[in-house]
Amino acid sequence: MRRYIGIMVGNGVFKGIPAGRTSFENLSFYDEAGEKYEVTPCYFRFEDINPGEEMVEAYVKRGGAYLLQSVPKPVVIHNRIFTGKRSERRKIRKLKEEGIVFFNENNRYKKFRINDILAKEHKLRPHLPQTMMASEDNVKMMMEMHRELILKPNNGSLGSGIVKLTRDDEKQWEITYRDKKTLIKERFSSGWPPLLKQLSSRNLVIIQEMIPLARSKGRVFDLRVSVQKNEKGEWQVSGIVGKVAKKDWFLTNAARGGRCHTLTELLKELPHLQEKKVTAEIEMLSLSAARQLEKSLPHLADLGFDIGITNEGFPMIIECNCRELRYSFRNAGLDEEWKQTHFTPIGYARFLLDSGR
Ligand SMILES: Nc1ncnc2c1ncn2[C@@H]1O[C@H](COP(=O)(O)OP(=O)(O)OP(=O)(O)O)[C@@H](O)[C@H]1O
Ligand SMILES: [Mg+2]
Structure with missing residues (x-):
């Protein structure tokens, strides 16, 4: 029997599972990753898991369909919801006392706090806007x-x-x-x-x-960098995608009309920069930043950095999201990277299971 991996999802995603409408979550990628890592993902809400209970009502993919089943409480859980309230924290603490491991347990941090932790590392400072x-x-x-x-x-x-x-x-x-x-x-x-x-x-x-961001057709852009723990328990960059602001606007967020493009496409317009070098520097910076954040924040495993580059290709950290929704990769047509962002956490979950933590 394969072991279960818990994926804790929000109400909206949970309700949509039978009809296959799961918003920003692509469950089929998790299930495919389950095949690769020989574990069975099961999907449930925070309210479905309780201290002292042995079983959880969860959706599991069986023969092509998602069935709601009673499964043994998973020992490793990938948190995909925000859990900030005191009562929620208390419940998580009890579950942890039972030996359950959550990764991305806390995923809502204030921007100033993140910046402060990063600034403690000297070599990151030149990459942080004041x-x-x-x-x-x-x-x-x-x-x-x-x-x-x-x-x-x-x-x-x-x-x-x-x-x-x-x-x-x-x-x-x-x-x-x-x-x-x-x-x-x-x-x-x-x-x-x-x-x-x-x-x-x-x-x-x-x-x-304000960072003087590089431009594409006159529009500023920055990058979303997915940095995740992998099946070896090590940080890796799972994907980089560009977000271009609307004309004459200064925000690249999709919610503010930003459009996603591959870094390759964007760098074609900056021919004085070498893609390999720029990518390597972005990756190095993101990995160092993840390692720095991990020193102060409990059990991080899945981060989404917003990183800007200047016209000279110098990378600057704008912010770090501790719950990456990953849809920028899909929007840019980066299907492999989009899939990778779902595979890596399942690999990490398997690593946690095996290391008996
Ligand atoms: N210092 C900066 N210099 C240049 N552009 C910036 C800077 N800070 C933010 N921006 C622009 O504004 C966008 C949104 O800012 P930021 O990512 O910090 O917050 P947010 O996305 O609104 O926060 P959250 O992801 O937590 O909801 C960035 O993607 C970038 O386009
Ligand atoms: Mg942002």
Whole structure:
């Protein structure tokens, strides 16, 4: 009998399993990976697994269809949901006391915290845009030091609530943001616009120096880099994909109209750069960053870095997501990489099973 690997999914994904509508999750890749690593993935929600109970009601693929079955509680679980609430933490703690291993157990970290952990490693510092909490004093200080700044919610936002500040040659500032569908640009010099006052009044926003991102057909782009633990228990880069912003916009998020392209395609427009060298540097940086984060954050195994490159090909870390949705790879037509991002965690789960941890 093959051993079970748990994939903990959200309600929406769970409900869609019988009809094969599982949003950003591609279960067939996990099942294929199960064949390769000789384990059986089973899919359940957080509420389906309980301390003290031996079995879990989970979907398992049997002869081409997903059947809801009672299966022995898996010892290794790949977490694909956000579990932040205190009651959820408590339950996870109890499950861990029973010997269950979760990877990506916590996957929601504040941007400032991630940046702070990364900045502790000297060799990463040149690759980090200067970042501060956006208090009024810090915003003033950053405005002294940089011409272009970005303010972002410290908690994830899929690109929403982000504001850009730009200084022109006459020391006039301009604030740019979107209010629903409307693009707003406001010029100011001494008196701050109400939005800027508001953003710097509560401790919820970070301010970061704007990285001069490389462009494709005049549009800025950055990269999503999937960094995962593999079947040897080691970090690997499972894929790199480019995200190009809409024309005249500064956010590359798919939710803000960004489009996904392969790095190869994007680098064709930057012929002074060598793809091999750029890719190797991005990979090296992402792996070092993953190793650094792992020193401070418990059981990371599946990360999605946003990495920008300058026109000279120098890689800069924009942020790190601890739950990668992986759909950028599909959107760019990188099917092999998309599949790889599902295979690697199953390989890692097998590694954990074998190492008896
Ligand atoms: N310092 C920066 N310099 C240049 N562009 C930036 C910078 N910070 C953010 N951006 C642009 O804004 C986008 C969104 O920013 P970021 O990835 O930090 O937050 P987010 O995606 O909204 O957060 P989350 O993924 O947690 O929801 C980036 O993909 C990039 O296009
Ligand atoms: Mg992002």
